[in-house]
Structure formats: structure tokens, C-alpha cells
Amino acid sequence: MSFHISQRFIDELLEEDCPYMDLTVEALGIGCEPGRLTCHPKAACVVAGVEVAARLLESSGCRVACEAASGDRLEAGQVFLRAEGSAGAIHRSLKIAQNVMEYSSGIATRAAGMLESARKANPHVQLAVTRKHFPGTKRLSLAAAQAGGAIAHRLGLSDSLLVFDQHRVFTGGLDGFAARMSECRKAFPEQKLGAEVATPEDALLLARAGIDSIQCERFTCADLEETVRGVKAVNAAVQVLAAGGVTGENAAAVAATGVDVLVTTWAYFGKPADIKMVVSA
Secondary structure (H helix, E strand, O other): OOOOOOHHHHHHHHHHHOOOOOHHHHHHOOOOOEEEEEEEEOOOEEOOOHHHHHHHHHHOOOEEEEOOOOOOEEOOOOOOEEEEEEHHHHHHHHHHHHHHHHHHHHHHHHHHHHHHHHHHHOOOOEEEEOOOOOOOOHHHHHHHHHHOOOEEOOOOOOOOEEEOHHHHOOOOHHHHHHHHHHHHHHHOOOOOEEEEEOOHHHHHHHHHHOOOEEEEEOOOHHHHHHHHHHHHHHOOOOEEEEEOOOOOOOHHHHHOOOOOEEEEOHHHOOOOOOEEEEEEO
């Protein structure tokens, strides 16, 4: 898996948890004692955040060996990261490295399970995670979802054209937006144009107007099937996305309607994985 994480971000994570000194290590006088660290999951999971954890440990002065990468499926007890260094170096980065891996592995495991379920019903469907992650966690959340096999729905407002009802209140509604579509394309000719809709009828209107992708918000499965058939009959190249309330529990049913993409926030929120950090002298 390839996902850029800057050294500045790594340093900020370390400084947030230990801005000056580790008072406990200093009080015990153990900072220079040599130590070892091994990491393993307590239950089977798709591990993520491994590379960030390794860099956190390395930036604290540890020597690190990774035996798995983000996106790998691990069994309970399977050691995937080892580190050696001073007790001070290990303790400075231990908890933040654990937090990164536990939250990331939770997201990756949920995303992987959701995608696996969906593709049993629709082998070609994609799983896309939204930008509705907890603020400040974009890098870690997107990297974790990617490790689980998902793609990013939108990286932010600057990377895609997606028109919502909140935009259309300024364009004279759906019909007014449809009339402005050519203007949107002229403004950013290299970008695909997408829009969210609330009914199958709205989807067909935009398909006939030449939209590139249609995001169906909280459609029933019956309405999604109708929309997919209607839109593809107009233009088979138009992408149909299902959004709103798509979870691990209903992913297979929604995918079976024939949509191209499942858009979800569900993978972000849930219990973190449990990563055991074993320290020895």
C-alpha cells in the first residue's frame, strides 16, 4: 500500500503526546536501559497503520523490523512489528504507535469485511469512503480504509465536482442545474461532473442531460435497481453510486442492485482493533 505521510505529521504526533520529557521514565531513571518491543493483534484483523507506527518508533531512536504491511490479514498472536532501542525511545512512541495501529486496523478490518460481502453479490462494485471522518484524521483514516481495499470518494472540496441540493438552491433547483451543466464543464473541462439525487426520476433527468455520475441518496434497493436500469439504458458510461446508510450489514443487498460504487462512512466508526504491545528489557 502506498500513502504519503510526511515527516512533519509524524513529528506532530510524537510532540502531541510527549512535548518535553517522559516524566515517568525520568523519575525511574530507566531512559538508557536497552529494551525490545513486539506487536501482535489479539484477534484476527486486517492490520493498518504499520508503516506510520514504524516511523514513529524510528523517529524516537528505535531500530524497527516490519514483518507485515498495512492491508495484510493477520491471525491472533501473529507478531508483525519488532523494535529495539532504549527504554526512553520505546516509551516515547509506544502508546501513539499503538493508537495509530488500533484505530487504523479497526477501519481497515471493517472496510475489508464490507467489500468482501459486497463483492459476493456484485464482483465489480467499488467501496468508496467519504470525507466524513473525524476532523484532523484524514491521512490516517483514508490510509486505513485504503488498506482495507476501499477507495476515496472525495479527498476534499478541491478534487472533484459533486453537486448537492445545497448547491442547487442557488441554481434554480435541479432543472436549473441541468441547464448549467455545460457551464460547469467549460469551467473545469478535465473534471467529471457528479450530482446527488433523491429520486429515480431525478437520476434519469440528469442522465439525459449528460451527467458523468449520479449519487443516489438513501434509495431503497428497489429504487436503486430501477435507477441503474434506467440510467444505463440512457448512457451505460454513467456511474451510479449508492450513498447514505450503506453499512456492513446491508452492503451485499445494495451491491446486488447493480450500482457501480458503494459510498460509505460506516467503516470509520466502530471498535478499534486490539494490538498488544509487549515490552521486554
